Amino acid sequence: MNPLTERQKLILGLIVQDYVESAQPVGSKRLVDHYGLDVSSATVRNEMAELTDTGFLRQPFTSAGRVPTEEAFRFFVGELMHRQELPSSLKHTISHQFYQARHEVGQWMRLAASVLATQAKAASLITLPQTQQARFKHLELIVTTGKHVLMVLVLESGQVIQQMLVLKEAFPQERLSSTAEHLNNILRGQAASEMPAPPQEMGTLASEIFLLVKAEMERLGSGFGEVFHDGWTNVLAEPEFSEGDAAQRALRVLEERPLLEDLLNQVMNDSQIGGVQVLIGGEGRWEHLNDFSLVLARYGSANAASGYLGVLGPIRMSYGRAVSTVDYVAGLLSDMVSESMGGTEARE
Amino acid sequence: MNPLTERQKLILGLIVQDYVESAQPVGSKRLVDHYGLDVSSATVRNEMAELTDTGFLRQPFTSAGRVPTEEAFRFFVGELMHRQELPSSLKHTISHQFYQARHEVGQWMRLAASVLATQAKAASLITLPQTQQARFKHLELIVTTGKHVLMVLVLESGQVIQQMLVLKEAFPQERLSSTAEHLNNILRGQAASEMPAPPQEMGTLASEIFLLVKAEMERLGSGFGEVFHDGWTNVLAEPEFSEGDAAQRALRVLEERPLLEDLLNQVMNDSQIGGVQVLIGGEGRWEHLNDFSLVLARYGSANAASGYLGVLGPIRMSYGRAVSTVDYVAGLLSDMVSESMGGTEARE
DNA sequence: TTTAGCACTCTCAATACGAGAGTGCTAAAA
DNA sequence: TTTTAGCACTCTCGTATTGAGAGTGCTAAA
Secondary structure, eight states: OOOOOHHHHHHHHHHHHHHHHHOSOBOHHHHHHHHTOSSOHHHHHHHHHHHHHHTSEEOSSTTSOBEEOHHHHHHIIIIIOOOOOOOHHHHHHHHHHHHHTTTOHHHHHHHHHHHHHHHHTSEEEEEOOBOSSOBEEEEEEEEEETTEEEEEEEETTSOEEEEEEEOSSOOOHHHHHHHHHHHHHHHTTOBGGGOOOOOTTSOHHHHHHHHHHHHHHHHHHSSOOOEEEEOHHHHHHSGGGSBSSHHHHHHHHHHOHHHHHHHHHHHHTTOOTTOEEEEESOTTTOGGGTTEEEEEEEEEOTTSOEEEEEEEEESSOOHHHHHHHHHHHHHHHHHHHHHHTGGGGGGO | OOOOOHHHHHHHHHHHHHHHHHOSOBOHHHHHHHHTOSSOHHHHHHHHHHHHHHTSEEOSSTTSOBEEOHHHHHHIIIIIOOOOOOOHHHHHHHHHHHHHTTTOHHHHHHHHHHHHHHHHTSEEEEEOOBOSSOBEEEEEEEEEETTEEEEEEEETTSOEEEEEEEOSSOOOHHHHHHHHHHHHHHHTTOBGGGOOOOOTTSOHHHHHHHHHHHHHHHHHHSSOOOEEEEOHHHHHHSGGGSBSSHHHHHHHHHHOHHHHHHHHHHHHTTOOTTOEEEEESOTTTOGGGTTEEEEEEEEEOTTSOEEEEEEEEESSOOHHHHHHHHHHHHHHHHHHHHHHTGGGGGGO
16 A cells, blocks of 8 residues: 555565566575675565565465565556667677678567567567558559469558469450559559449459459458467466466467457557556456566557567566667667658558 | 288278277287177187287287388388278368368468368478469569568469569559569569570669569479478377377478478479378387377479479378378369469460 | 296385475564 | 575485385185
8 A cells, every 4th residue: 555665665576576587486584695785684584574564575385585466567567667678780790690681570570589589589479560450551463373363452551462263264464454544544543341332334354353352351351360479388388387278278379360359459549659568467368478578569550551479478587688688679670660661651 | 932822901990999099009819809800819810919920910929919000001002002082061061161161272271281181180381382483474572661562473374472572662563563574574484594694784673573573483393381280189189109208200391391392302303293101100210109190191283383292190000091081181182273373275 | 838826026196204495473673 | 784604404205114005916715
């Protein structure tokens, strides 16, 4: 209830720090010995008793050391933690790697997943950058052989969708090109929701393609598409998951798509690009995350495409490192998005 | 040494079957009771003692039941197993789902991973279909805004590569289209290895794009690209992985790319499309797979693109189900590949 | 060759016990 | 009033012990 004294904050911070490193309950004596406190262990014990009453610490059993509660981690993240920025030499290396991967979105994603996982020593998740509302930009139809036609659909956000179509009959490339050109003129700048039914006078070929384009843009609007990830072995290596079903529960976040979509929508629904959200434990809402924490951010640019990224680790994770890593990578990806899709903001 | 008698084969088969279901060592009495053998448990014990000498069974400790060795599973898969085909109603449902996903390769992959994981109750892995040698088919350059240009590169295998380029100066669409057309004429049908250096007389823009195309096609040639997967929770749910580091070792197959590439290259190097390879235990060569088995197949069409797919589960897995599932899905994907890239075989 | 019978072996679960760690409390010191 | 030393107390964890039970291997008879 009462605000914590400075000394209590110090002790709480040290307990969190020690527990994060050791995964062991922390005792009063250990605290005094290792961190050179200028009070005795008895004094620490008194403070610890108080912190236990306040709900920040708990004892696994009568005479073990103390373990921080989820509440303590939330307090730590909110008020005690200081970021552990990546060394700038490392930042240079990383941004150089991103520069080399600049051409292909899939490569950014894999790289970002790998960097997040390695630096935060946790599992990482990233969704593809997507627009709120997909808008048509350009359509290209390319004959491959006979009835097989490759449809390449470009959205204003820069997303590209490719589909292989098998038509009922073969058409020459010129016919397909002119059809594509025709549709380009009709559809440019439109969202799926604004598209009418194909006009009566439109040819069979054109209206078939029209409907495919519309259907595909509608499909794009739902869900996050592919989710990239890395570093699950980091999580499985943590002692708290060496037995029991916790690890399995966490993997469900990856494999049961609705779970992840629900989670991101609820946690990030009002978050701006630039901030980092920390979810500690299931927060009573997500049982399968009961022993895990998530550090999440949104990246991209507000009026073009944006996506989510984050790391998942044990509650006992190094938040200082995780938050600054997530923040840094989110910034990098935001730069990548606005650079490579640079034109799109000009629509304003 | 001596070939097994029919009765020994029967008993070995039953032990494997029972152990797969129960995950418990199998005793002689249990065998007689549950499977209605018309011999006594003492007789079974004698046979079991012999099978133990031969190396097909082992006892976890002096007086537990018997557990099949890896050798036994290999024998089982080779000679005793009968496939457990999926019910045909299920096959219909599945092939219908594939039909609906026919337009986009990523969707096939996700669907196939999901079907494999669900039906074989194991983790699934699939690589994208790729050609041995990427051949240029078509290039398209699309202005997005100002200096930002989208490059769409189509290969004869049907693969499409998209890249966002930022040029040094802005060009009008017509200029880019004619450059693309020019390159299309020069490069059609060529593999990266056959491409010369860009001719001197070629313009700066054209040769810049030329080099990008070449570099990208070379990059494509190495590695499997993205690997789709599903069903790791199935594996983590197995009792043998509830503790220990086995689960972590298995996930490394996914997260350490060279491991997977090495594995697929060695196991599948001479395999034809149509066959199923079974890898039981690490086979002494892959330590991290020591407690796991893999059922692998190649799909695609020999002269167009092909890829690998398979499931990973405990050694104690239901091979009958896994083999027929992998085989069935491989067949489906092969059909998808040859249908959607149908034209390509015509090159012959 | 098969089978009944039986002694034997080894695991697993339950129990007991001591060492050790860390606490909470009390009373003295600052 | 706050801090500290001292100490009894509590509880876990590792080790040792024990008994029940499961399943075997062997022997001798069918």
